[in-house]
Amino acid sequence: MLVYSSELSHVRLGLIGGTAMTSLAADEIEVTRSDDIVAQTSYGEVPLTCVQSGSNELIFLERHHGEGTTPPHNINHRANIEAMAGAGVDAILAVCSVGTIPEDFPPGSVGYASQYIDFTGVTMSFHDEDAQFTSMTKPFDEEMNRKLESVLSALQPGLSLARNYWLAQGPQFETTAEIDAIEKLGGEVVGMTMPRECKLAAEIGIPYAAIVVASNWAAGREPGDSGKDLDHLEVSSTAGSRLGPVIDCIKSFSND
Numbered sequence: 001m002l003v004y005s006s007e008l009s010h011v012r013l014g015l016i017g018g019t020a021m022t023s024l025a026a027d028e029i030e031v032t033r034s035d036d037i038v039a040q041t042s043y044g045e046v047p048l049t050c051v052q053s054g055s056n057e058l059i060f061l062e063r064h065h066g067e068g069t070t071p072p073h074n075i076n077h078r079a080n081i082e083a084m085a086g087a088g089v090d091a092i093l094a095v096c097s098v099g100t101i102p103e104d105f106p107p108g109s110v111g112y113a114s115q116y117i118d119f120t121g122v123t124m125s126f127h128d129e130d131a132q133f134t135s136m137t138k139p140f141d142e143e144m145n146r147k148l149e150s151v152l153s154a155l156q157p158g159l160s161l162a163r164n165y166w167l168a169q170g171p172q173f174e175t176t177a178e179i180d181a182i183e184k185l186g187g188e189v190v191g192m193t194m195p196r197e198c199k200l201a202a203e204i205g206i207p208y209a210a211i212v213v214a215s216n217w218a219a220g221r222e223p224g225d226s227g228k229d230l231d232h233l234e235v236s237s238t239a240g241s242r243l244g245p246v247i248d249c250i251k252s253f254s255n256d
Helices: 019-028 077-086 142-155 176-184 194-203 232-240 243-252
Strands: 012-017 033-041 044-053 056-062 091-100 110-118 162-167 189-191 208-217
Touching: 012 077, 012 243, 033 077, 044 077, 056 077, 077 194, 091 194, 091 243, 110 142, 110 194, 142 208, 142 243, 162 194, 162 208, 189 208, 194 208, 208 243
Parallel strands: 012 056, 012 091, 091 208, 110 162, 162 189
Antiparallel strands: 033 044, 044 056, 091 189, 110 208
């Protein structure tokens, strides 16, 4: 669990998100130094941006890095998380664009993941040769989630923020029937990446939390137009427009 107290001289926070988050953060967060580096890991190279902000350090990682934009099913999660570990982060805060199912969490809402559901059947582990088992009863750091609850509830009064994240395999969006089934099984927001990062972070003991930005209605849930197609550019545009609350969350982890 990440500790927030005056006993720490600084916090080194890992941030995983998209290009928009990195560029906006550079504009909105007071930066005294910024360095671009390439981390060498057992699974390949990972570009990182290391930012000094006051006495704290922010390590930015764009999860879709690579030639062009790496599709979600081909992201090198093990390289990404090993790079974060090698950078010595105290915790990881992920930012995730999601499709949303419940009416009380419409597009534009910003919350956080309280649980995830992964029925993809895709193994994600650092332990392919030796049997090691990691508890995921509480996948997200409780203290980090309390911090997110405090910040986001002040910005969105009355909004229920804690949400169950359903991991879809991708890269295709879901069908209407799949969304109906996901809702019945407890999924509230849908994405294609985050739980795999969470599992790997848990295996090596890095506290992890995830902000979820509702970028679009899930398939079949658009009010007045249940047959509306999902468009990636529209989804990305909506997610990018809601990064203000994300920046406030990042700033809240500073203990200056």
